Amino acid sequence: MxxxxxxxxxxxxxxxxxxxxxxxxxxxxxxxxxxxxxxxxxxxxxxxxxxxxxxxxxxxxxxxxxxxxxxxxxxxxxxxxxxxxxxxxxxxxxxxxxxxxxxxxxxxxxxxxxxxxxxxxxxxxxxxxxxxxSGNENYPKTDYIADFNDWQLPQVWIDDVKSATENLDNLIVDVRESQRYQGITEPIDLVAGHIPNAENFPFSENLDENGLFKSPEILKEKYTEFFKNKDSKQIIFHCGSGVTACHSLLALDYAGFEIPNLYVGSWSEWSRNFDDV
Missing domain, CATH: 3.40.250.10 (Rhodanese-like domain)
Known part of the structure; x- marks a missing residue:
């Protein structure tokens, strides 16, 4: 289960x-x-x-x-x-x-x-x-025995994302707030803007006015409309540095979707390698 x-x-x-x-x-x-x-x-x-x-x-x-x-x-x-x-x-x-x-x-x-x-x-x-x-807490150390020897959730790397920008069958999703996506402001990285052909779906849209996750039903409806029937293998999520994007992947899992690709390098890597932003 x-x-x-x-x-x-x-x-x-x-x-x-x-x-x-x-x-x-x-x-x-x-x-x-x-x-x-x-x-x-x-x-x-x-x-x-x-x-x-x-x-x-x-x-x-x-x-x-x-x-x-x-x-x-x-x-x-x-x-x-x-x-x-x-x-x-x-x-x-x-x-x-x-x-x-x-x-x-x-x-x-x-x-x-x-x-x-x-x-x-x-x-x-x-x-x-x-x-x-308050103070510091800890648990007794263990010996974690994994069933695998590599990451089991889908990822893509910068060359994959470059290819995806040139193929409109793919969907590149930028979860940063709108002003960072639009290049109006960039408080962290060296360059403002977004990956070519990326679409913006801010992670904040996963939450209601109380800072709680919207219901799985509402999330399912919003993302189904946004994905336009694309398969999870064609979808790439990213943010500034591969952290906040996981919030949207969490929301997708909560809503019952297959977890799509994560681009860990995200804007912080892309913006240091390509001028076409």
Whole structure:
């Protein structure tokens, strides 16, 4: 039976005493670790986007947050105290729209079955009086034994995306906010704009006015119209550095779609390699 990729606070409370529950705080930003230490969900362990979920080198070759090697990520899972039977719940402070969804995608991509993202993230938990804690927490280390030796979810690389820009049978989806897509503003990368022929479907469209995921039925309707009957193999999702795009892949999984291709390098890699933006 497929695990629902989204978990609500009331559901988390119901399983909070499970011995194999592992909760992870994946917030980002310059003070992420310090903010975690001040306040986080009880038993939550901090996960660092830059060191645990990426191996950062030259953004021109892989973007700002390239995936770690498969074997290094498996070692990270053991260090974090995850084994194959763990019930993993992930949250961040941006409604799952940042590294929370990236960690979910990576766990799914190594074949982990029981992993969910907290609907509404930290804010929702606080609003509903979920128990909080401070300081640092950790779980006993494990030896994660994977069934595979490489990522199992579909990805594409910069040459694939270049080919896709020249074939209108493909759909390249940019999930950044509209002003970044249009090139009006670019707060992070060196160049503003978007990949040629990419279409914009901001990740924020996955959420309602309360910062919660829209229902699977609403998401299904919106994306079905947007995809125009294209097969998931013809669809590529990207963002700035392969993090926020995972929020839309999470929404698609929640709505019952096959998870399409992720371009991890995203705009941060593309914009450093091509002038046609």
């Amino acid at each position: 497929k695990t629902n990729p989204i978990i609500n606070i009331d559901e988390l409370l119901q399983i909070s005493n499970h011995s194999n529950l592992r909760i992870f705080d994946v917030r980002t930003g310059p003070n992420a670790k310090e903010d975690y230490q001040k306040k986080h969900l009880k038993n939550a362990v901090f996960v660092d986007l830059n060191t645990d979920l990426a191996e950062i080198n030259d953004p021109k070759n892989g973007g700002r947050h390239p995936l770690p090697t498969f074997s290094n990520f498996i070692k990270t899972l053991g260090k974090l105290g995850i084994d194959k039977d763990s019930e993993v719940v992930i949250y961040d402070d941006k409604n799952g729209a940042n590294a929370g969804a990236r960690f979910w995608w990576m766990l799914k991509a190594v074949g982990h079955k029981n992993v969910r993202v907290l609907n509404g993230g930290l804010q929702s938990a606080e609003n509903q009086n979920y128990p909080l804690n």
